[in-house]
Amino acid sequence: xxxxxxxxxxxxxxxxxxxxxxxxxxxxxxxxxxxxxxxxxxxxxxxxxxxxxxxxxxxxxxxxxxxxxxxxxxxxxxxxxxxxxxxxxxxxxxxxxxxxxxxxxxxxxxxxxxxxxxxxxxxxxxxxxxxxxxxxxxxxxxxxxxxxxxxxxxxxxxxxxxxxxxxxxxxxxxxxxxxxxxxxxxxxxxxxxxxxxxxxx
Numbered sequence: 001x002x003x004x005x006x007x008x009x010x011x012x013x014x015x016x017x018x019x020x021x022x023x024x025x026x027x028x029x030x031x032x033x034x035x036x037x038x039x040x041x042x043x044x045x046x047x048x049x050x051x052x053x054x055x056x057x058x059x060x061x062x063x064x065x066x067x068x069x070x071x072x073x074x075x076x077x078x079x080x081x082x083x084x085x086x087x088x089x090x091x092x093x094x095x096x097x098x099x100x101x102x103x104x105x106x107x108x109x110x111x112x113x114x115x116x117x118x119x120x121x122x123x124x125x126x127x128x129x130x131x132x133x134x135x136x137x138x139x140x141x142x143x144x145x146x147x148x149x150x151x152x153x154x155x156x157x158x159x160x161x162x163x164x165x166x167x168x169x170x171x172x173x174x175x176x177x178x179x180x181x182x183x184x185x186x187x188x189x190x191x192x193x194x195x196x197x198x199x200x201x
Contacts, residue, residue, distance in 0.1 A: 006030045010037050028058065031196060032065035038192055039070050046070075050190040051077045054197035062196070076190070081168055084175040088166075091185060095178050101166045109167045116155055126152075138173040 002010060006026055009019050010033045021027050035051070038044045051074065053059040059078045066074045076083065089099045104112070110127065117124055133149040134156065136142040144150040160166065166174070179186060 010034045031062055032069050035066045036069045044191050046072050046074050048191040050193045052195045053079055081171050084171040088174055094182055098164050101164045103166050138169040
């Protein structure tokens with residue numbers, strides 16, 4: 001059963017809503033019931049609902065709960081990165097991305113950067129600075145600021161392209177580029193978007 005506040009959140013419809021609730025207050029349960037309400041009471045196609053979660057574990061939990069309450073598989077549930085991955089596999093070719101790219105983790109990324117610094121005759125002491133620069137350029141969309149760091153950044157991107165690799169920040173950066181270049185592709189695809197743990201995004 002839902003309490004009155006949860007019930008209001010579930011039944012709210014028609015305009016954006018921000019729900020603020022503490023740990024253990026039933027946010028995940030409320031989202032699962034919200035999904036059920038949208039599908040069974042509002043007639044929204046489950047394939048047109050996007051539910052973003054902060055962790056894969058939360059995504060799986062919501063998917064499982066939604067299936068239990070609605071009997072329907074919700075296809076678009078996941079983290080920002082997993083949703084970006086799926087869209088890039090589907091539409092990345094529009095911006096020159098081979099859809100069969102391999103996603104590398106942070107350890108592989110560091111290994112690549114160390115190797116690159118060595119090839120360029122630069123000290124591995126620069127690694128943390130380079131990582132911060134990559135983050136600023138790709139996650140924060142910062143402008144180029146330093147000639148040496150920019151040349152490392154460009155060389156790193158070339159290696160990723162040549163080896164058909166993608167790192168985690170690349171997923172978001174490339175998705176941003178795709179949506180900017182082809183806004184009509186996805187602008188109206190989702191009828192309803194929900195973000196779990198919104199404050200962490």
